[in-house]
Amino acid sequence: VQLVESGGGSVQAGGSLRLSCAASGVTVSTYCMGWFRQAPGKEREGVAVISKDGSTIYADSVKDRFTISVDNAKNTLVLEMDRLTPEDTAMYYCAAEGLGAGYCYGLYELNYWGQGTRVTVSS
Numbered sequence: 134v135q136l137v138e139s140g141g142g143s144v145q146a147g148g149s150l151r152l153s154c155a156a157s158g159v160t161v162s163t164y165c166m167g168w169f170r171q172a173p174g175k176e177r178e179g180v181a182v183i184s185k186d187g188s189t190i191y192a193d194s195v196k197d198r199f200t201i202s203v204d205n206a207k208n209t210l211v212l213e214m215d216r217l218t219p220e221d222t223a224m225y226y227c228a229a230e231g232l233g234a235g236y237c238y239g240l241y242e243l244n245y246w247g248q249g250t251r252v253t254v255s256s
Contacts, residue, residue, distance in 0.1 A: 134158040134245040136210075136227045141250030148217050148254070154210040154227030154247060161203045161210050165230040165237035168201060168212045170223035170252075177226070179240025181212065190237055194220070217254045224249040 136159075140152040152168065154161075167182035181191045181201035189201055200213040210227055228243035 134229060134231055136229060136245060136247035138225065138227050138247045138250040141225060141252045143253040143255065144217055146218055146254055146256050149213070149215045150217065150252060152212040152214065152225055152227075152250060152252075154212075156208050156210065156227075156229065159229045159231050159245065161208050161229070162205050164233065164235050165243065166201075166203065166210045167228050167237065167240070167243055168210070169226045169228055169240075169242070170221075171226070171249075172220075172223040175223075177242075179242075180225070182237035182240060183210075184237045185235030188237075190240060192240060214252070217252075219254050219256050222252060222254050224251050 135157045137155045168180040171177040198216045202211045226249045227247040229245040230243045
């Protein structure tokens with residue numbers, strides 16, 4: 134399984150970014166997939182996950198601002214981030230469960246990880 138994130142960068146508060154995660158060795162529509170982030174000096178936390186039926190779970194801090202989705206044609210996981218704040222500054226990681234029935238039961242750590250893409254939001 135290989136997961137390659139892209140789309141990170143620097144943006145001012147209130148701006149938007151679109152993160153993508155190109156997957157190989159796993160079909161994004163088959164398993165629980167998710168985005169996680171780790172801010173400097175903090176533990177990694179779940180941002181959003183999506184099950185094979187399209188149901189989603191978001192962290193309270195990003196609800197109504199971020200949208201997770203899959204692009205089946207490109208076998209890619211996407212995170213649309215709007216109204217960004219400096220508190221969203223972190224390394225963002227794509228993750229895949231890679232086994233099981235394909236349902237996410239919470240913002241739990243998954244089995245396969247990408248290398249991350251950095252997001253910096255300035256005030």
